[in-house]
Amino acid sequence: MPTLNTIQTKQKFYQFIMYLLIFLFSSSCAFRSSGDLHLYDSYFPHETGLIPIPKGKVRATFLGTASILLDDGETQILTDGFFTRPSLWKTAFSKIESDPVTIQSVIEKAKIDHLKAIFVCHSHYDHVMDSPFVAKQTKAKLYGSSSTLNVGLGAGLSNEQMVLFQPGTPIVIGKFTITVLESKHTPPFRILGKTNATDPNHPNIDSPLAGPVKATDYIEGGTFDFLIQHGKNKILIKSSTNFVEGAFDKIHADVLFLGIAQLSLQPILFQEQFYKETIQTLKPKLLIPIHWDNFFKPLSVPLEPNLKLGDDFDGNLKFILKRTSEEKIQVQLLQGFETIDLF
Numbered sequence: 001m002p003t004l005n006t007i008q009t010k011q012k013f014y015q016f017i018m019y020l021l022i023f024l025f026s027s028s029c030a031f032r033s034s035g036d037l038h039l040y041d042s043y044f045p046h047e048t049g050l051i052p053i054p055k056g057k058v059r060a061t062f063l064g065t066a067s068i069l070l071d072d073g074e075t076q077i078l079t080d081g082f083f084t085r086p087s088l089w090k091t092a093f094s095k096i097e098s099d100p101v102t103i104q105s106v107i108e109k110a111k112i113d114h115l116k117a118i119f120v121c122h123s124h125y126d127h128v129m130d131s132p133f134v135a136k137q138t139k140a141k142l143y144g145s146s147s148t149l150n151v152g153l154g155a156g157l158s159n160e161q162m163v164l165f166q167p168g169t170p171i172v173i174g175k176f177t178i179t180v181l182e183s184k185h186t187p188p189f190r191i192l193g194k195t196n197a198t199d200p201n202h203p204n205i206d207s208p209l210a211g212p213v214k215a216t217d218y219i220e221g222g223t224f225d226f227l228i229q230h231g232k233n234k235i236l237i238k239s240s241t242n243f244v245e246g247a248f249d250k251i252h253a254d255v256l257f258l259g260i261a262q263l264s265l266q267p268i269l270f271q272e273q274f275y276k277e278t279i280q281t282l283k284p285k286l287l288i289p290i291h292w293d294n295f296f297k298p299l300s301v302p303l304e305p306n307l308k309l310g311d312d313f314d315g316n317l318k319f320i321l322k323r324t325s326e327e328k329i330q331v332q333l334l335q336g337f338e339t340i341d342l343f
């Protein structure tokens with residue numbers, strides 16, 4: 001006859017197995033993609049940029065997260081340039097660093113051969129990590145906050161190749177005029193018990209940062225949007241899902257690249273205000289959502305939506321598509337390396 005002790009041990013064992021199964025089940029859900037891109041196929045232009053850029057046109061190439069290459073056939077400018085995209089495992093449990101081979105392969109595939117400037121949205125690793133290496137490979141200048149410039153110094157860039165942001169002051173590069181605007185990062189969130197909120201006592205990277213380092217060593221250091229004028233046309237690039245009230249009141253943009261990560265995870269009031277302060281104020285003819293892809297996967301395979309662990313791609317798109325269709329604003333999504341001629 002089994003003793004009380006044996007029964008209790010067996011009960012504990014079954015309990016442990018049950019918890020383990022619940023944990024594995026919920027983690028496998030969390031590690032699934034938060035959307036099915038097949039449902040949005042009609043929003044992709046399916047262009048690969050094989051045709052030369054028509055004279056006077058500006059072509060955009062999407063390189064994942066908030067990395068966008070703009071090219072008018074004479075001058076190229078790039079935001080971020082985050083191409084290494086280390087795995088989730090490596091990012092969470094190990095140190096990360098730029099992979100020059102991956103970066104070079106993206107430079108070649110995207111035909112980055114007349115790049116003049118790289119503008120970094122903020123200094124989290126999924127924006128800034130590879131920017132100095134792209135600058136080195138292409139001889140382009142790196143524009144950023146003091147935190148970004150410290151990442152540049154850590155990577156061995158000279159001060160002559162780096163320019164500190166001066167928000168509000170236009171910078172002319174070829175036929176592009178870029179104005180850096182102060183912005184705000186996506187509201188902080190917790191993932192596996194860790195928050196990505198900036199420590200108010202340590203808001204910047206204040207000494208040269210050289211990899212390999214922990215992902216958390218890349219501190220935000222301020223978030224910035226870019227207003228880019230080319231001829232009569234204007235592009236606004238906004239990487240983070242947040243807004244500064246009234247910041248766009250006197251601005252119009254023909255094309256808006258808009259970070260939508262975690263939009264539908266925010267309170268409905270925030271979503272409404274975000275829409276009002278960005279799309280409704282800028283009144284773009286074309287909206288291109290960005291920072292929706294799972295950046296733990298390489299750029300060499302088709303982009304997939306962010307993981308359920310920290311985002312809801314379907315929820316984000318549902319909100320954006322409903323509101324933009326009411327206002328008849330065209331929405332396009334771009335796959336990795338996919339191009340679109342903006343105007």
Ligand SMILES: [Zn+2]
Binds near residue numbers: 122124185220
């Ligand atoms: Zn960030």
